[in-house]
Amino acid sequence: EPEVTQTPSHQVTQMGQEVILRCVPISNHLYFYWYRQILGQKVEFLVSFYNNEISEKSEIFDDQFSVERPDGSNFTLKIRSTKLEDSAMYFCASKGTGGETQYFGPGTRLLVL
Amino acid sequence: ELKVEQNPLFLSMQEGKNYTIYCNYSTTSDRLYWYRQDPGKSLESLFVLLSNGAVKQEGRLMASLDTKARLSTLHITAAVHDLSATYFCAVVKNTGTASKLTFGTGTRLQVTL
Numbered sequence: 486e487p488e489v490t491q492t493p494s495h496q497v498t499q500m501g502q503e504v505i506l507r508c509v510p511i512s513n514h515l516y517f518y519w520y521r522q523i524l525g526q527k528v529e530f531l532v533s534f535y536n537n538e539i540s541e542k543s544e545i546f547d548d549q550f551s552v553e554r555p556d557g558s559n560f561t562l563k564i565r566s567t568k569l570e571d572s573a574m575y576f577c578a579s580k581g582t583g584g585e586t587q588y589f590g591p592g593t594r595l596l597v598l
Numbered sequence: 599e600l601k602v603e604q605n606p607l608f609l610s611m612q613e614g615k616n617y618t619i620y621c622n623y624s625t626t627s628d629r630l631y632w633y634r635q636d637p638g639k640s641l642e643s644l645f646v647l648l649s650n651g652a653v654k655q656e657g658r659l660m661a662s663l664d665t666k667a668r669l670s671t672l673h674i675t676a677a678v679h680d681l682s683a684t685y686f687c688a689v690v691k692n693t694g695t696a697s698k699l700t701f702g703t704g705t706r707l708q709v710t711l
Binding site: 518527533588 | 633
């Protein structure tokens with residue numbers, strides 16, 4: 486069964502460093518999303534992406550964040566200068582055209598020290 | 599702003615018992631989802647509810663949607679330990695096909711022997 490994959494599974498970084506989180510959505514899906522979940526809290530929307538551009542972004546998704554689809558398979562989230570409060574689990578999700586369900590990847594646990 | 603609330607936040611129940619988790623949302627919504635999350639894991643899609651009065655069942659779980667009351671329920675029948683997890687409802691407002699999910703606060707279910 487097709488699934489969303491994410492790398493790395495865990496990342497530890499120093500405050501102020503740049504991180505890139507990678508996702509491979511399900512192959513025929515066209516809608517891509519990033520969400521995050523701070524430990525013990527609910528899942529929050531960051532950004533949606535379709536047709537090579539951002540469709541919608543939340544207030545969390547400020548200038549420090551960017552997304553890219555550098556090739557036909559990968560979808561990345563870059564945090565330019567990490568802050569302590571960026572520590573969270575980051576989930577990538579994808580959805581097919583005409584599909585209703587967003588399928589989530591296993592997540593990347595980011596720890597900023 | 600769309601708000602999604604769940605109750606209870608935590609539920610401890612014995613095996614064999616029945617219980618219901620409630621999900622209220624604040625504005626008109628197109629679709630409602632239920633996801634399951636095991637500790638440290640990703641989100642697994644359980645149900646998608648698309649219209650008023652929709653009812654879906656899978657094993658010991660049954661979800662329903664009342665769009666007039668802006669309420670969805672997830673009913674657990676004869677709980678078993680394997681159902682222990684956190685359950686999230688999520689709502690999509692009609693913002694187009696790239697629509698984001700707005701998640702509820704989550705209900706942590708613990709089924710004890």
